[in-house]
Amino acid sequence: MKDNNQTAISEVDLLGFSDLPKLQGLLFVAFMAMYVFTLLGNLGMVAFIKIDPQLHTPMYFFLGNLSCVDICYSSAITPRALASFIMEKKSMSLIGCATQLCFISIMASAESFLLSVMAYDRYVAICNPLLYISVMTQKFCMQMVGTVYIISLAYSLIQTGNIFSLSFCGSNEINHFYCDPLPLLKLSCSDAFLNEIILSTFASSVALLNAAAIFLSYVRIISAILKIRSAAGRQKAFSTCASHFITVVLFFGTLVFMYALPSSHSSMNKNRFISIVYTMFIPMVNPVIYSLRNKDVKQALKKLLNKKWNS
Template identity: 65%
Template structure:
């Protein structure tokens, strides 16, 4: 590329869903409703857990943090995505793009680690119930959550710094609705081999650690549940893990399709559809999964509504 007249890119154009002109109005309404449901659902979960003393346990402490992360990371995507439906100039500055990628990367990584911590919590509760209160103390829970935030911040710093160490001097059009790694790699006029090696290495380590930890936890959990003699006991044990298992399957299943596929096989439309599931649908359905399948949350919600109605 040397010797050519090049201008460094100072902003990007987020195309979003502008190619779907006939569906633009409908998609805006659908995404707006989804965002409102995401806000209401996660804020409701956080509020219920905070005000109900019966939910002040490790399991719901982690769920509270999960709802907070879902609330924040969806809010890094939705506003800009919704704006692209209503404005002609769909620009985002280099700094805004880097900030969005960093915040989203931190929160998405934090979500994956939180799901690991929640799996460990269920492992202790089911496999070592007599030691549960001794092992999962308030201090331990706080240390687990704080350590996952620190690791997520460091990982996202490496992730974002590596992407924006590349040179962008050609097209500045991102065929996506937010700043993500794969479309940015496609725009770079640098040799991205080293950057891809770094991204794949660190991403692979984080992915392998989180998925392996969850799988090992569930192997022990399922083994312990199958040893329970009463069908009622097995059902109760399974019900405490069902919501978490559904969330894990949705979250990591989508991630595998988005980021495990090599960049050479990258399909913009496929990635965009899967990214909607990953960034918008999952934060919206998580509160529904945990509230509809959780008797404690349903009971707490009922109590809150009854108090508000009568008082």
Template identity: 50%
Template sequence: MATATYQNGSLSAASLQGFVLVGFGGGAQAQALLFAVFLAMYVVSVLGNLTMIVLITRDARLHSPMYFFLKNLSFVDLCYSSVIAPNALANFLSSSKVISFEACATQFFFFSLLGTTEGFLLAVMAYDRFMAICSPLRYPVTMCPMVCAQLALGTYCGGCLNSIVQTSLTFQLPFCSSNRIDHFYCDVLPLLRLACSDTTLNELVMFGICGLIIVSTTLVVLISYGYIIVTILRMRSRSGRHKLFSTCGSHMTAVSLFYGTVFVMYAQPGAVASMEQGKVVSVFYTLVIPMLNPLIYSLRNKDVKDALKRLGQRHSLVRDGSQ
């Protein structure tokens, strides 16, 4: 690593050549165990989300707004875990654990972009279920393909805007002589700890924006599901109520897992008492949730399970015909 230039006792972000990702403590055996655990979660996440994307794309019966948004969620989760896991896996086997300044900023940018996009996307999915259940006659017009595409694009644009603000504010800071990030990826909280200048503005912006996003999207989810629950309870068909509760339950499970961990980590000052605790929380929403989402939506969704059966039967027929 090249020698950095010091200015007024601090290390300028413009001249910093790299950071060291401290990651998790422990010897070689602990690192090997963590490597195995991270690899297993990442493989399951990739396979699960790719399966959902392929399944929804190929099965015409799943070409509806709900599954369009679910395919986008799988794509975001696939990219989300891929931004973090490969570099973390490499660091478990590396002694240096160095990440360049540019790579760190890039990882931070896409991590922030995809995390924010997922929050918006979960809110859009709740609104879609609200329109489908509470206004079924208006649903085909209200959630036409053009509107769905615009809503999906809006989630990515919102994520990109937040990411630009967070990344520019964070990486213009002058960093102190230590370049050791007490984390397994480049995140805002451990980076702020390395800054020499006052980070009050950064913290206010982070808590303000994250709090606003979480509160606004949570309100959309709660209001949507408030109307949904009232509508379902008024239904006379017990089987219809069970099917709708099952479908909505999958989404509420995914929402609770994601918003709960993000709120603990970013939306309230001092929520995470130590960086070790923060690392555990981070593992949950960067790897565990992207791994669980495909399972949550497939195991509790009859349409997805039927589509999986049809895909398996189709492959069996193709294999038998080629023999």
């Protein structure tokens, strides 16, 4: 049981990378570059999908939503992290911290569910191509995306409410560059055992549910691809889901690596750097992965550039 006879805190100090003074300049430049490229890449992807009628398909509808989520996800974290490098005061109010955590949780959950929905889309396209148009209707796609955001909002409110129902007192320092649930729980002067169970149960349920859905979709997809007799046919089928598969491996692989680490001071330090991968690096490379591996997106880019050049 933690000591409750301590002064309640009204704000938290996000230490960020203040313990690494020699890396401050390098990290600032890296964060700024990743954020700029994230905005340019994902806004560009949304623009291509909006402008080119050829990209008005379920696959690109989901990809456009993924790009919007990546923009919001990175924007909830990176500007504040950048400010911490140049501001002497690194504090954030508890309300501000709760708001940031709520927003981050929505985007992280939405990205996970969207990757699952996109896997289902590829499953229908490859395993049931004749039914694709009748199954993946505009109404059905919008319903799935709407459900993703509703579930993500509910998940976020539960997780944020669960953490901020605790009392916080004593030390107000968080060894991270944003309001992450695990460091926040360590600031609590209440008994957080039940809250930790709720946090881990909901977080692992969302991750495992989506990982299982994606895994099952890819088992069916790979099975269908292996039944295709021609090498050209197999190559074409594989190319339709290769970009998504790379994104899935990056996203879930990073989460597994981070949460597989034992809870210790050393692992918390490592988690700061691992967090950079899925909060900044992955949102930056997603549009690159989908652009380089996707003929339709490359054609849309060429068409747009030719139009601008000839105008």
